[in-house]
Amino acid sequence: MRGVSLWRRLTNQGATAFAIAAAILVLVPLLAIFVYLVIKGIGSVNIAFLTQTPKPPGEVGGGMANAIVGTALILGVASVIGVPLGIGAGIYLAEYGRNRFGDAIRFTADVLNGVPSIVIGVAVYSLIVVRQKHFSAFSGGIALGIMMIPTVARATEEMLLMVPNVIREAAYGLGIPKWRTTLSVSLRTASAGVITGCMLAFARVAGETAPLLFTAFGNQFWNLKLNQPTAALSLQVYTYALSPYDDWHKQAWAGSLILIILIVGAVAAVRIATSRGRLKGA
Amino acid sequence: MGVGIEVRGLNAWYGKNQSLNSIDMTVPANHVTAVIGPSGCGKSTFVRCLNRMHETIPEARAAGSVKVGDMDIYGSGTDPVEVRRRIGMVFQKPNPFPSMSIYDNVAAGLKLNGFRNRKQTDELVERSLKLSALWDEVKENLHKKSGASLSGGQQQRLCIARALAVEPEVLLMDEPASALDPISTSKIEELIFQLKQHYTVVIVTHNMQQAARVAELTGFFLMGSLIEYDKTEKIFTTPADKRTEDYITGRFG
Numbered sequence: 001m002r003g004v005s006l007w008r009r010l011t012n013q014g015a016t017a018f019a020i021a022a023a024i025l026v027l028v029p030l031l032a033i034f035v036y037l038v039i040k041g042i043g044s045v046n047i048a049f050l051t052q053t054p055k056p057p058g059e060v061g062g063g064m065a066n067a068i069v070g071t072a073l074i075l076g077v078a079s080v081i082g083v084p085l086g087i088g089a090g091i092y093l094a095e096y097g098r099n100r101f102g103d104a105i106r107f108t109a110d111v112l113n114g115v116p117s118i119v120i121g122v123a124v125y126s127l128i129v130v131r132q133k134h135f136s137a138f139s140g141g142i143a144l145g146i147m148m149i150p151t152v153a154r155a156t157e158e159m160l161l162m163v164p165n166v167i168r169e170a171a172y173g174l175g176i177p178k179w180r181t182t183l184s185v186s187l188r189t190a191s192a193g194v195i196t197g198c199m200l201a202f203a204r205v206a207g208e209t210a211p212l213l214f215t216a217f218g219n220q221f222w223n224l225k226l227n228q229p230t231a232a233l234s235l236q237v238y239t240y241a242l243s244p245y246d247d248w249h250k251q252a253w254a255g256s257l258i259l260i261i262l263i264v265g266a267v268a269a270v271r272i273a274t275s276r277g278r279l280k281g282a
Numbered sequence: 283m284g285v286g287i288e289v290r291g292l293n294a295w296y297g298k299n300q301s302l303n304s305i306d307m308t309v310p311a312n313h314v315t316a317v318i319g320p321s322g323c324g325k326s327t328f329v330r331c332l333n334r335m336h337e338t339i340p341e342a343r344a345a346g347s348v349k350v351g352d353m354d355i356y357g358s359g360t361d362p363v364e365v366r367r368r369i370g371m372v373f374q375k376p377n378p379f380p381s382m383s384i385y386d387n388v389a390a391g392l393k394l395n396g397f398r399n400r401k402q403t404d405e406l407v408e409r410s411l412k413l414s415a416l417w418d419e420v421k422e423n424l425h426k427k428s429g430a431s432l433s434g435g436q437q438q439r440l441c442i443a444r445a446l447a448v449e450p451e452v453l454l455m456d457e458p459a460s461a462l463d464p465i466s467t468s469k470i471e472e473l474i475f476q477l478k479q480h481y482t483v484v485i486v487t488h489n490m491q492q493a494a495r496v497a498e499l500t501g502f503f504l505m506g507s508l509i510e511y512d513k514t515e516k517i518f519t520t521p522a523d524k525r526t527e528d529y530i531t532g533r534f535g
Contacts, residue, residue, distance in 0.1 A: 098340075166377040170441070172338055174391035174448055175367025184394050188381045 041257035044250040054220050060247045064255050066222050067231035074216055074232055075206055077141020082148025083198050090156020095182050109150035120146055121211035129215060137230035140216030148201040155197020159190035195274050199267045206263045209234040233259040284482030285351030285451045286311040292346035294327050294336055301327045303506045314474055314483045316497030318490060324506040325486045329454045333369035334362040350452055370445035374457040376437035378429030384420050387429040387440055391448035406447050414443035415473055435466025455485040471496050490530055494518050502526045
């Protein structure tokens with residue numbers, strides 16, 4: 001008996017140690033990237049960087065203010081397209097899609113999830129940019145929005161399927177119609193998970209560069225119009241990092257840092273906003 | 283005020299399996315009627331047919347005639363959603379809406395059906411919680427606490443209040459106390475006794491003592507058929523059918 005309990009204790013401690021080590025290992029690259037970004041980028045983040053547009057090539061100074069605003073604009077368009085369509089599709093899949101049509105959509109969503117982002121960029125280029133005959137923030141937002149849909153849809157579906165059926169029955173039993181039950185009871189019960197899914201999709205597309213190369217295109221100047229070529233942080237970082245100028249290299253680091261901070265900030269803001277007013281014991 | 287229920291030739295199926303065979307039963311208004319029988323005998327299916335909840339399960343269907351007051355439940359023009367609004371249901375496991383406050387749980391049937399009058403909603407919530415004997419325990423935390431934060435017995439009384447708030451004519455209870463401790467059970471039983479002044483109550487139960495305590499009439503189901511239906515006293519003292527006697531004396535089930 002003693003031997004058994006010693007063996008159990010050892011395996012227990014071994015497994016715990018392994019789990020802790022794995023957790024640390026996961027955190028290491030994340031922290032390393034962030035620390036490295038701060039070290040390399042913080043020196044170039046200043047008022048000018050945050051408020052000015054880029055200087056002509058070769059000149060020192062200037063900033064990425066237009067790209068920060070452009071990224072926000074493009075991500076806004078992407079979320080307006082990706083979140084409602086994704087949630088709608090997820091609701092269909094979970095509540096009505098237990099059939100072959102649902103299976104087809106599920107399969108399509110998974111394939112779309114695996115399509116390289118540059119391919120989506122090319123598709124949007126030929127469907128929208130070519131027709132409109134110019135690059136635009138709008139087309140960039142559409143490309144990123146399309147990329148958000150499958151993630152949001154599958155997350156919504158999974159979360160709705162986790163809502164116990166007895167909750168739906170309770171609503172039906174009160175004479176609440178099915179559509180109302182889905183929106184006000186099931187979706188509400190699943191809301192925390194659905195929001196997490198939306199944030200994951202948002203964070204994933206926020207740093208995308210490839211789909212923006214020939215949709216939003218980039219812009220050295222201020223632009224707030226949706227139908228004009230627009231700067232984005234990821235594009236600006238890409239261009240600056242490939243340039244021969246030392247000052248632009250530094251600004252590329254700063255741009256990466258700002259991009260990460262914006263993404264983390266947006267995710268945190270949504271989390272705080274949605275957890276407010278949460279009930280005790282919910 | 284409650285209304286009576288007339289069941290004639292009610293059949294129900296899950297896919298190809300028939301689970302109810304031609305049930306005839308008359309439930310009087312403002313009485314408590316118990317439905318007893320061994321597991322799988324169709325007693326839950328029976329009450330779920332009374333408010334058309336049965337058909338919400340994929341591949342399940344029912345046919346026959348059920349009249350509740352003047353409403354023909356399986357009539358061709360009858361909307362199942364409207365049926366469920368008038369015939370409330372309490373389920374075996376307490377199922378409060380976890381994301382809603384206590385108040386919102388009770389008001390859910392009103393609010394989500396488009397009822398907008400704030401003051402009347404407040405009154406109905408208070409009245410329902412008082413009827414279900416939960417008011418004193420939760421009145422301080424109506425908006426602060428989630429329905430899921432209550433104890434099991436409180437949750438079940440919350441579910442009863444939620445069903446009462448839409449002012450149904452009939453209340454169906456599917457083993458409402460089977461997941462609860464004895465104290466909570468006796469509270470629910472007292473409550474059922476009170477409720478019959480205002481409602482017609484049909485209660486499914488596993489527990490024969492419970493049927494004897496709360497119900498004036500009892501129906502015994504076996505393998506999808508109603509074997510015997512009579513005054514509770516008669517069922518438990520001098521049953522007419524041998525199978526009823528075998529069941530209540532514990533020879534099977």
